[in-house]
Amino acid sequence: MGTALVYHEDMTATRLLWDDPECEIERPERLTAALDRLRQRGLEQRCLRLSAREASKEELGLVHSPEYVSLVRKTQVLGEEELQALSRQFDAIYFHPSTFHCARLATGAGLQLVDAVLTGAVQNGLALVRPPGHHSQRAAANGFCVFNNVAIAAAHAKQKHGLHRILIVDWDVHHGQGIQYLFEDDPSVLYFSWHRYEHGRFWPFLRESDADAVGRGQGLGFTVNLPWNQVGMGNADYVAAFLHLLLPLAFEFDPELVLVSAGFDSAIGDPEGQMQATPECFAHLTQLLQVLAGGRVCAMLEGGYHLESLAESVCMTVQTLLGDPAPPLSGPMVPCQSALESIQSARAAQAPYWKSLQLQDATPVATSPSTHSPEGRPPPLLPGGPMCKAAAPAPAPARSSFLDQPCLCPAPSVRTTVALTAPDTTLVLPPDVIQQEGSALREETEAWARPHKSLAREEALTALGKLLYLLDEMLDGQVNSGIVATPASAAAATLDVAIQRGLSHGAQRLLCVALGQLDRPPDLAHDG
Ligand code: Q9C
Ligand code: ZN
Numbered sequence: 001m002g003t004a005l006v007y008h009e010d011m012t013a014t015r016l017l018w019d020d021p022e023c024e025i026e027r028p029e030r031l032t033a034a035l036d037r038l039r040q041r042g043l044e045q046r047c048l049r050l051s052a053r054e055a056s057k058e059e060l061g062l063v064h065s066p067e068y069v070s071l072v073r074k075t076q077v078l079g080e081e082e083l084q085a086l087s088r089q090f091d092a093i094y095f096h097p098s099t100f101h102c103a104r105l106a107t108g109a110g111l112q113l114v115d116a117v118l119t120g121a122v123q124n125g126l127a128l129v130r131p132p133g134h135h136s137q138r139a140a141a142n143g144f145c146v147f148n149n150v151a152i153a154a155a156h157a158k159q160k161h162g163l164h165r166i167l168i169v170d171w172d173v174h175h176g177q178g179i180q181y182l183f184e185d186d187p188s189v190l191y192f193s194w195h196r197y198e199h200g201r202f203w204p205f206l207r208e209s210d211a212d213a214v215g216r217g218q219g220l221g222f223t224v225n226l227p228w229n230q231v232g233m234g235n236a237d238y239v240a241a242f243l244h245l246l247l248p249l250a251f252e253f254d255p256e257l258v259l260v261s262a263g264f265d266s267a268i269g270d271p272e273g274q275m276q277a278t279p280e281c282f283a284h285l286t287q288l289l290q291v292l293a294g295g296r297v298c299a300m301l302e303g304g305y306h307l308e309s310l311a312e313s314v315c316m317t318v319q320t321l322l323g324d325p326a327p328p329l330s331g332p333m334v335p336c337q338s339a340l341e342s343i344q345s346a347r348a349a350q351a352p353y354w355k356s357l358q359l360q361d362a363t364p365v366a367t368s369p370s371t372h373s374p375e376g377r378p379p380p381l382l383p384g385g386p387m388c389k390a391a392a393p394a395p396a397p398a399r400s401s402f403l404d405q406p407c408l409c410p411a412p413s414v415r416t417t418v419a420l421t422a423p424d425t426t427l428v429l430p431p432d433v434i435q436q437e438g439s440a441l442r443e444e445t446e447a448w449a450r451p452h453k454s455l456a457r458e459e460a461l462t463a464l465g466k467l468l469y470l471l472d473e474m475l476d477g478q479v480n481s482g483i484v485a486t487p488a489s490a491a492a493a494t495l496d497v498a499i500q501r502g503l504s505h506g507a508q509r510l511l512c513v514a515l516g517q518l519d520r521p522p523d524l525a526h527d528g
Pocket of ligand 1 (some may be wrong): 022133134135143144263265272
């Protein structure tokens, strides 16, 4: 099943007609830049293209008052002076004679996307729209938003498709207060938003954007706010927010559909967000969401004002929706102190409502003043970790210098290798996966195998030789990852050798994950 891309050229029509520094960033080129880049990358061509339709009066009425919809309808026939006067009645809003048409297309695009996903025509998709929606309220335009595209899509999914649990993930850098207000007492919609907050000193300056706003009535615990109190949040901070806050709740909630308020003003370069996350981060965020709701993910564009960053981030999102693997993330994956404080305060606020948060720590993190400077970060990952208890021989110089500067190294040219004891010519591998032939020297392999009885068999020894060779390539930075097959009887011993070998070559921290049954190497417990 495929990926839908919903768009209509008419949505480039609405634009600012007068001088307003606050609103000028929301311009038609946002859509054309994103679409051009999708074409350049061959991504648009891989999607099911749907032409956006206008939402009906009834559909708009799912969340907006009839009076408000009529008011916006009337802007079609107003002159520039009158448009400007009406715009001033709202916060950060401009109207254009085409705004009503564009806003109905934007909402309609979201509805078509949800219909395509919920009828099984596609697995997932993106609606490339403007104006955006998440700030708009029952009877108010706000923050460039006229109709609340995502909220209407959620209400429609409930009403027309009978859904009971919808997750809305708002990764735009602003708080989608419009969505929050519309669903704050509704337990069938779990709304998650992270946003630049700076202790309330950033637009829209709302007390209810803080972590302690958790919904009300039946909806208690179904509003999840993660306020960022400093600018400069990056890949590690965003991924940590997903892993430690959003995903535990999302798994417990078990949504039938995921809607994404996909604003890319949370990406690096954006003048509004001032954040540091790279476009690749959105591939990872998308990939993490795809484990939910059977992969039914509908993303709808919200903000994103740095055209280059926006275009690149949109491509990353679509590429991941199409099923391509997420590219590696750059930079040390250590969240900053301020991010950890925010995540912890949101977890504490949500803990009364979610089992998945109750089993763990209730201790708040230190509230010492934190900065977003390198001093504010815990020590970096690889360079000389705090302790390496392994009684290891002196690390080989070439490898340790690689390990000391993980971020300066170019990405390995080979993503993945597969090493089998008997090379299988019938094996069909993806083009970037290499079937590995290389082996460590026979004497060296035997030396490593000697303490282990289970490695005496020829087949186990051959596998071990290949493993040692692969480890060398990985530690040298030539290969990113690999798979080695070994006889089941030799698995524990092979793992033991792999750990000792890794440590002896200067690795400071190893993570071992056993899927299925595996005897733990006996001396593992004594090593940090
Ligand atoms: N420099 C969306 O991203 N201006 N709307 C804030 C602070 C309003 C953003 C001024 C920003 C509205 C959809
Ligand atoms: Zn925004």
